Amino acid sequence: MDRKTHWEDVYRTTASPALEWYQAHPTLSLNLIQATGIQKTGRLIDVGGGDSTLVDHLLEQQFGHVTVLDISGVALERAKARLGDRANHVTWIETDVTDFHSTGTYDVWHDRAVFHFLTEAEDREKYCETMNRAVSAHGHVIIATFAYEAPPTCSGLPVVRYSPEFLTLAIGSNFVFIESFEELHTTPEGTKQPFIYCRFTRRKP
């Protein structure tokens, strides 16, 4: 089964609160976004945002330029339906991030639980090239992945598990590590999923 089919099936067959990665309040993501110091006029992208509630909170906080990208059109439609008219204030992009060619730049690139699905070096290279082109000169990157001690699969797919040091190496020398936090996420079925969240800034020339 290809990636898109996998994710469309997951979203077609599972209600949001039953998704294993579901968070009603993405506290750590919001804290890290705040820590970037991004202005309300800044541009943010939630890569692989799916039907995450992060976008709801960003709109509540009056961010004016929010983009949500996901491979699953079903997930994006669900997020739009939840937001109602507020969805018109968001840019929605349905694509595989490894095929994404950004036409603009973003001040914050946020990814929770997407990069870790890229188990092929070629896909990670494409992701990093895209991110490198898409993040503005003073931009920030926030990536959350499974930690070393997490299960080897997520949503039934194999994942690469990271430490902050390994993730810093993986995203390349254009970004400078700033800080990392751990989070022990509990799935609706009670499985523990240790995550790391890392924040980076673009390296100054």
Ligand SMILES: C[S@@+](CC[C@H](N)C(=O)[O-])C[C@H]1O[C@@H](n2cnc3c(N)ncnc32)[C@H](O)[C@@H]1O
């Ligand atoms: C584990 S879920 C996390 C969703 C969301 N970031 C959150 O934290 O609630 C992974 C998400 O990434 C999307 N995804 C997986 N692979 C992708 C890819 N190659 N390009 C874009 N989106 C992808 C899936 O459709 C799904 O919405």
